[in-house]
Amino acid sequence: MAAPPKFGDYEAQRHWMEVTTHLPLGRWYGDWPPDNPASWWGLDYPPLSALQSWVHGLAVRALDPAGIALGTSRGHESPWSKAVLRGTVLLSDLAVFFPAALAAVAAFYPGASPSAAAARLTALLAVLLNPAALLIDHGHFQYNCISLGLAASAAAVAARGDHTRSALPGVLSSILFTAAVHHKQMAAYYAPAFLGHLAGRALQAGRAKGPGAAAWRVGAYGAAVLATATLCWAPFYLWAEDGDGLAGLGRVLGRLAPLGRGLFEDYVANFWCATHPALKWKARFSQAALAKAAAGLTVAAATPAALHQALHPSRRGLLYCMASSAFAFYTFSYQVHEKSVLLPLLPLTLLAPAEPGLAAWLPALACFSMWPLLRRDGLGLAYAAALLAWAALVTPSWPAAPASTQQRAGWAVAGGSTLVAAALHAAREWVAPPPALPWLWDGLTVGFAFLHIVAAAMYVNWRLWSVPADGEVVVDDRKKEKEGGGRRAGPVPKQPPVSHLTPRRAGPRSRRAP
Numbered sequence: 001m002a003a004p005p006k007f008g009d010y011e012a013q014r015h016w017m018e019v020t021t022h023l024p025l026g027r028w029y030g031d032w033p034p035d036n037p038a039s040w041w042g043l044d045y046p047p048l049s050a051l052q053s054w055v056h057g058l059a060v061r062a063l064d065p066a067g068i069a070l071g072t073s074r075g076h077e078s079p080w081s082k083a084v085l086r087g088t089v090l091l092s093d094l095a096v097f098f099p100a101a102l103a104a105v106a107a108f109y110p111g112a113s114p115s116a117a118a119a120r121l122t123a124l125l126a127v128l129l130n131p132a133a134l135l136i137d138h139g140h141f142q143y144n145c146i147s148l149g150l151a152a153s154a155a156a157v158a159a160r161g162d163h164t165r166s167a168l169p170g171v172l173s174s175i176l177f178t179a180a181v182h183h184k185q186m187a188a189y190y191a192p193a194f195l196g197h198l199a200g201r202a203l204q205a206g207r208a209k210g211p212g213a214a215a216w217r218v219g220a221y222g223a224a225v226l227a228t229a230t231l232c233w234a235p236f237y238l239w240a241e242d243g244d245g246l247a248g249l250g251r252v253l254g255r256l257a258p259l260g261r262g263l264f265e266d267y268v269a270n271f272w273c274a275t276h277p278a279l280k281w282k283a284r285f286s287q288a289a290l291a292k293a294a295a296g297l298t299v300a301a302a303t304p305a306a307l308h309q310a311l312h313p314s315r316r317g318l319l320y321c322m323a324s325s326a327f328a329f330y331t332f333s334y335q336v337h338e339k340s341v342l343l344p345l346l347p348l349t350l351l352a353p354a355e356p357g358l359a360a361w362l363p364a365l366a367c368f369s370m371w372p373l374l375r376r377d378g379l380g381l382a383y384a385a386a387l388l389a390w391a392a393l394v395t396p397s398w399p400a401a402p403a404s405t406q407q408r409a410g411w412a413v414a415g416g417s418t419l420v421a422a423a424l425h426a427a428r429e430w431v432a433p434p435p436a437l438p439w440l441w442d443g444l445t446v447g448f449a450f451l452h453i454v455a456a457a458m459y460v461n462w463r464l465w466s467v468p469a470d471g472e473v474v475v476d477d478r479k480k481e482k483e484g485g486g487r488r489a490g491p492v493p494k495q496p497p498v499s500h501l502t503p504r505r506a507g508p509r510s511r512r513a514p
Contacts, residue, residue: 014085017061018057020043021068026240026248027241029252029254040074046232049143056085089145092143097128097146098128100152100153104127104155104156105119107159109123123349130363132363132370140374150176155194167216170198170220179228182228186340186343190326193309194322196307199310261335267373267442267446268337270331273446317464320464321464323344323348338373339370342366361414367383367387424445
């Protein structure tokens with residue numbers, strides 16, 4: 001039976017807690033009527049997500065047994081059950097995402113100087129208060145905070161470690177990133193970035209210590225990925241229904257690769273959905289052909305950034321590469337969900353001190369791109385409140401007037417985009433679309449957002465290739481002076497300014513006294 005339209009991701013998450021806490025592990029995936037039919041929100045995330053549903057389900061069952069009772073709780077949404085389930089998202093934030101965000105800002109903005117502390121605070125606020133992530137996890141109801149937290153931790157370890165001296169930072173980063181992919185498969189959007197960056201670090205070690213060091217690191221990284229993946233998949237082989245381990249693995253894989261759903265389902269601001277009204281992709285090409293085209297375009301779009309990190313790995317470059325890779329997957333890959341726009345937002349909000357305008361603007365644009373989904377979920381009020389709160393956070397640091405041509409151009413683009421978005425909102429609410437084009441306003445919404453996402457992706461790639469090889473955002477001058485006996489041993493390279501979420505007035509910066 002098909003799921004009633006009134007139920008959404010809340011029912012999916014609730015149902016997964018129901019089946020994982022009542023059925024044997026071998027029946028968590030696949031089609032097992034009447035208790036777990038695939039047609040009723042079948043589990044379609046990787047093994048760690050199923051394990052997370054089981055852990056949360058045990059807690060929910062202790063507080064609200066009726067909320068996840070086997071078979072009788074479908075569609076159950078009492079005030080108490082909703083409070084309990086939504087509390088699990090907040091606890092996941094506190095347990096995984098918040099510590100990961102703290103580790104990431106510490107890794108990318110090290111040091112004890114005031115400028116480093118300001119950069120950490122700016123990045124932390126941008127990451128934790130990202131309105132798109134808040135609306136998806138706490139409104140639409142999901143646990144992206146876990147996979148994003150694992151990915152942020154992987155980036156933090158890769159950025160903080162000394163890859164020349166030891167393979168351990170790359171091994172730990174590989175383990176954390178593999179865990180992120182095994183919680184939500186869309187974390188694989190970052191795979192080219194981590195592959196390129198860690199390969200680049202291995203090559204650096206090879207240049208410093210010899211080819212054997214590079215080979216050792218590559219082998220260690222691969223072994224870490226393989227071991228982590230094996231641990232995640234092993235239970236579904238060992239405890240498969242009827243002892244058929246291969247069939248058990250096949251049931252999981254069958255749920256993770258939804259080719260049968262088509263190129264796209266809902267309104268998502270990517271290439272395929274935005275251009276479909278004119279080019280009619282689904283009508284003109286087979287699913288197999290579209291899947292191949294999507295894979296080819298995605299690889300082509302993600303490769304340049306990954307190649308840059310293989311050649312010139314750097315801390316800040318890793319963040320730009322993660323954003324570029326995520327944009328490539330979001331724009332071109334097969335069967336993209338609206339929430340996948342969260343993937344480029346994580347590295348871009350971590351880049352807030354270096355890219356204040358982009359870090360302030362793109363989360364709001366991402367919310368707008370998800371408006372058809374959020375409106376359908378009844379989150380209009382939450383959407384408006386989240387955007388107003390975000391504006392209240394970022395506008396106090398705006399300069400009184402743009403001081404450069406680039407800033408004035410940025411203000412003009414942002415202002416024009418805001419006016420068009422407001423007009424589309426107004427038209428969606430008060431102007432009926434033509435009978436022949438019932439999808440008009442939603443289509444224009446995602447098409448307009450798509451143009452901005454393409455522009456952001458192009459900008460990020462340009463910035464990546466302009467990042468210096470050392471790629472540092474903040475250098476702790478005090479630490480340098482201490483190491484040099486209180487005096488600078490030579491000329492200090494000019495560092496990029498640390499700013500808040502939006503650009504400050506241009507002008508000469510005061511030089512710290514030696």
